[in-house]
Amino acid sequence: MVEVGPGEAIQIRSLNAISGDVAFLGIPNENGIRMAVADYGQIGGHDVEVGTGMDDLCSADGGQAAAQILVADQDVVGVIGTSCSGAATAASPLISAAGMVMISGSNTSPALTSDLAGTAGKNYHAGYYRTAHNDLYQGAAAANFALDVLGVSTAAAIHDGDPYTEGLATAFADAFKAGGGTITGFTAVNKGDSDMVPVLTEVAAGAPELLFFPIFQPEGDFIVQQAPTVSGLEDTVMMAADGLLNTNFLAVAESQGMYFSGPDVRYGSNYNQST
Template identity: 30%
Template sequence: MKAIFPTLVPVGLALAAAAATLPAQAQQVVRIGHVGPVSGPQAHYGRDNENGARMAVDELNAQGVTIAGKKLRFELVAEDDAADPKQGTAAAQKLCDAKVNGVVGHLNSGTTLPASKIYNGCGLPMISPSATNPQLTALGYKSVYRLLANDNALGAGLAEHAFKVLKLKKVAVIDDRTAYGQGVAEVFKNTARKLGMEVVSEQYTNDRAVDFTAILTAIKSKKPDGIFFGGMDPQAGPMLRQMQQLGLTKAYLFGGDGICTEKLADLASGARTLSNVVCAIGGLAIDKLPGGLEWRKRYDAKFPKQFQVYSPYTYDATMVLVDAMKRANSTDPKVYAAKIAQTDYQGVTAKVQFEPNGELKNPAMSLYTYKDGKRINAN
């Protein structure tokens, strides 16, 4: 009978073979959804927002974040809503179906409001970096948060500046009929009247218009000291050119964060009326924040000449979601969502803490003007 002897295998090879038969300890993928307009006239906003979220994802991956003993790999799932509410709700449903772990967005109030209902229905936490309509946090959704001051602060702050600092007596109001534009214009108008300013004209346009000659001509006859525009910079740029053409060269043009971009100077195409702009953003100027200038250098190195307004907020929103995951020791939205309400995170834009309704606690507001074609802080 032939003797059977065990085959001897070097220990190293044996361990390697054993490891090959076991499933590798793969990284857990955590997907963060982002939605904004990356097509259409507002694409520069959307790209800037997406850049901020992507920058956060890249830095988180470089950090090697571990939760519940698993090393995480973060991915950004970016969708385009073209600033259109219908496309925005479709994008929201797509992210729900994809079972992403959380959402940063949307850019516009008009897309964020209907999308928030969808996210609430599928249990996805959402932090908006830029939608400022106050209604967003009045809907009662427990996992909806806002990372900057809302229109109540922006519209009222601009009206107070017009009255108390610039000593204006007569103002006109234009809005683009979107949830954002109409909302912030309404707050400005009501505050202006309470302060004692006369609202001499109320005009309306839309977020695709480029010819404002008729409404500006009607406003000119009322001789206002200032015009408030509730809308975005693709409209504000042509409006400034047409104000110059019509001789409205002494009237201020006020606006919220929608017009307060670095691109506005390009869109105004050299119009001298650019120097009459006074606009507001819900947050401190990045050069006034601890680490803000260093963050901007990193952004500019990664995305040259693309900075607009909100990328620091999408960056912070992404970090706040992951901070909540860390504290919950889970990436499951059903588990970590409750931790967002308890956030105490030092971000680039603010010390992030939330009110019970999802609003940012103690939001700051910054005023800007334009000099020599550059946006400058006026606070």
């Protein structure tokens, strides 16, 4: 338990991906935290301080290293983050064990909370919460769109082994099969790979009408650029998710005509309060 004395500030910390290819997600998260603290004001007569933002590096190693620093600070009561589910799987156990609260605005891996029946996921720890959706919903939405709107009956999926990408690819594949479709391939690339031809050739062997690859940059760039060069994928429909829904990826010429799944962020006229 943390005691906040008279005149002392409540200490919370931001733990988000503020460098690298996923900074487009983490930096707005951190800015939003600071805006919210300034807008909300005092709590019980105490100011709230965020301190220096910490970087989760969008990785398990980054999440663990940052969490070790955070739990060593006995004045901190809670953490807002991480940006990436992979970082959360390593940070959450440490933060939970320290009796602290962790709230993420963008983690979506089902393993961090529960399945739709309420069964706890393998990476759930007490004190962990999120305001983002569960990817079981996003995977189903992507699969239903592919089946019902695009009219495809066969699909393949590629992930990179990260809890977010693998969880979303699995949710898509399960929902696609449940809807009557056939998954012709389910495979992975390694983070850092640039030659995607071998894995794309493997995928092409199943002749999928659609390829779902809910991964990040730069691997997503290489997949969409190299897929048209692989025999059997020239006319395959490409679909990704919110991990690639950013201006840098959309600037890649081959991304034109793709489909993406992700949250609806049209907040309407009351967007300031909605966010």
